[in-house]
């Protein structure tokens with residue numbers, strides 16, 4: 001195990017209830033005059049992005065709305081976004097949306113910075129120059145993408161997830177933007193936070209800083225996610241989940257995810273299952289997988305954060321089983337549907353096994369899982385939550 005590591009924080013963040021109202025002045029400070037507003041059509045329809053747009057217009061900025069962002073940030077949507085930006089001669093990007101929207105905006109920043117036409121040319125490049133800066137306003141508490149260096153893009157040809165690098169220049173994390181998120185989406189995205197934090201601790205890349213922030217992310221999620229689902233306008237619950245999401249982003253920026261995300265980024269992505277739901281399904285078994293191939297202290301630290309008790313005599317597997325039970329119970333409380341209830345068979349899930357090796361998170365999984373271990377992991381994932 002390595003004993004030295006870097007600490008990095010990736011993006012200046014302005015955090016708090018109401019901070020999105022300062023978007024006009026913040027955009028001006030960065031020199032924006034013609035803004036590309038990356039968002040999702042639903043956020044225009046529900047008035048969430050509209051509030052930001054109105055402020056930008058009142059500030060006197062030109063606003064060019066690109067509302068084609070969709071789940072999984074397909075590469076062709078990123079490419080179209082870059083062409084849209086060039087056509088409208090924009091000099092700043094503002095992303096208002098969930099993780100995929102923020103990632104699409106990052107990809108546009110990469111294409112413009114590199115002077116190219118398609119993100120597919122830059123999956124493995126060094127970070128592009130920020131010729132056009134990016135302000136990120138997350139509208140879900142889930143991916144923490146405003147605070148991660150990577151953009152998770154789905155290649156339109158191969159269907160694989162690729163993670164080119166581009167950091168936002170500023171994040172405005174305003175819990176108010178999450179108030180209209182429905183309970184089902186709040187639960188799935190919140191469990192993505194839990195997965196980020198638990199996987200960041202239990203993967204093979206130990207980092208004390210990541211563990212500290214991840215443990216707080218877990219504690220907040222266990223305390224406030226159910227509250228945010230039951231009472232969407234609860235200011236405290238929404239604020240704490242926005243913080244947890246940002247902490248989760250920080251944690252995975254340091255150590256990455258693990259085999260749980262490999263399941264979501266293959267099986268869930270292939271079947272257009274929401275990312276957070278796929279991560280939730282994969283998390284209980286990720287804990288027992290870690291106990292089998294990873295370190296007891298990582299499982300124990302995760303248990304500490306989740307409020308799961310154990311004794312010095314308990315081995316890694318018994319702690320991990322208690323963790324798995326706790327996560328399953330929380331998922332039940334949140335009303336999360338199972339893989340089976342969503343209409344998938346174990347055979348459907350096994351289709352993803354061969355794809356794990358291409359997933360970015362897979363290299364972080366403890367052990368050296370071969371196809372037999374991957375299949376056993378998928379089977380446990382399928383069976384553990386019914």
Ligand SMILES: [Fe+2]
Pocket residue numbers: 143192195196261275279
């Ligand atoms: Fe995730």
